[in-house]
Amino acid sequence: MMNRHMIPLVVFAALLLLFWVGLGLNPKIIPSPLIGKEAPKFDLPELHNPQKRVTNEMLKGQVTLFNVFASWCVSCRAEHHLLLDLQHRGLYIIGLNYKDEKRDALNYLTQFGGDPYxxxxxxxxxxxxxxxxxxxxPETFVIDKKGIVRYKHTGPLYREVIENELIPLVRKLEQES
Amino acid sequence: MKNWINVFMMIGFLMTSSVYAVKSGGPLEFKDSEQEALYNTMLYELRCTVCQNQSIADSNASLAEDLRENLYEMVINGANKEEIKKFMVDRYGEFVLYRPNFSPSNYILWIGPFVLLIVGIVVLRLNLRSRKKINRTNELSAEESDLLADYLDSKKEKE
Structure with missing residues (x-):
């Protein structure tokens, strides 16, 4: 039975729930409108070898991690060893060196343990x-074999995300034809 | 006197500063005043996704700088407001719009406050009406005036 005096309590409980969920969300995470769509077109020089071009076509044919990084990005350093680990585990990673000086980027790769890309x-x-x-x-996208964006992680990768989200998704997408 | 001139120049500069707000630092050139107006409106309509509570006009983040440049090029090439909005939303999602679209997922944002206001008014009226029923007149019923008379009599007897 709904008592009149219960109403404020119910309203209070509803507000509490709203704030509990709302304040728990991270406002820095903006859902990407790219998910489910074809990867954006691009055509850029390769960092090590500017004669070569890197294009969106190269994302197709295999499941690809597309990782945005820069030498000035401090949190990129935090995930760098994880990217190296992912490379050892057989993942195909293409990098996007974002708004960086070439020399700084090359130094960054040697300084922090190698080039996972x-x-x-x-x-x-x-x-x-x-x-x-x-x-x-850093931002990390997962692109399927057809070149469709399937997943995005904003900010540095960490173990839980890799083991619970990234790897299972990549393994699943690898099964697709 | 000289100080005053400086102050006025400073104010004038600040008022037009959005026009200067592109990487190159020089004043921007537009084909006509319509384009300039569009550029200046859109600067404040687009959110800088890095520093989330600033528009790209207010922000010094390098992404905001790049977006201003992008916006400028689009305006110069004759893009209209809707095209610019679509370009940004396709890349950054609806979050990039400072003024959310009136779309189903945003109905609660736009209509919610008015619904709450109407609910409030209805509750208030119901409340007032029920209060009126309880105390419609100021006169005492026969029973009440008997009770009161008895009480007053008993007080008198005590004195």
Whole structure:
């Protein structure tokens, strides 16, 4: 039976629930509109070898991690050893070096333990970053074999995300034809 | 006197500063005043996704700088408001709009406050009406005036 005096209590409980959920969300995480869509087109020089081009076509044919990084990005350093680990586990990673000086980027890779990337697109102007909706480096996208964006993680990767979300998704997508 | 001139120049500069707010630092050139107006409106309509409570006009983040440049190029190339909005939303999601669209997922944002206001008014009226029923007149019923008379009599007897 609903008592009149219960109403404020119910309203209070509803507010409490609303705030509990609402304040628990991280406002820095913006859902990406790219998910489920084809990866944005780009055509950039390769960081190590500027004669070579890196294009969105190269995301197709295998499941790819597309990782946005820069030498000035401090939290990129935190995930760098995890990317190396992912490379050892057989994942195919393409990098996007975002608004960086070439020399700084190359130093960064040697300084922090190696180059986990199959290839690195060099986005000096940051235009390709805008196409991908990059707003907080590092960002990591999972692209399926057909070149469709399936997942995005904003901010540095960490063990839980890798083991519970990233790897299971990549293994599942690898089964798809 | 000289100080005053400086102050006025400073104020004038601040008032037009959005026009200067692109990487190159120089004043921007537009084909016509309509384009300029569009650029200046959109600066404040688009959110900087890095520093979330600032528009791209207010923010010094390098992403905001790049977005201003992008916006400028779009305006110069004759894009209209809807095209610019679509470009940004396709990349950053609806969050990039400072003024949310009137779309189903945002109905609660737009209509919610008015619904609450109407609910409040209805509750208030119901409340007032039920209060009126309890105390419609100031006169005492026969029973009440008997009771009162008895009470007053008993007080008198005590004195």
């Amino acid at each position: 199959a290839m690195i697109a060099y986005d000096y102007e940051g235009d390709v970053g805008i196409e991908w909706g990059v707003y907080g480096t």
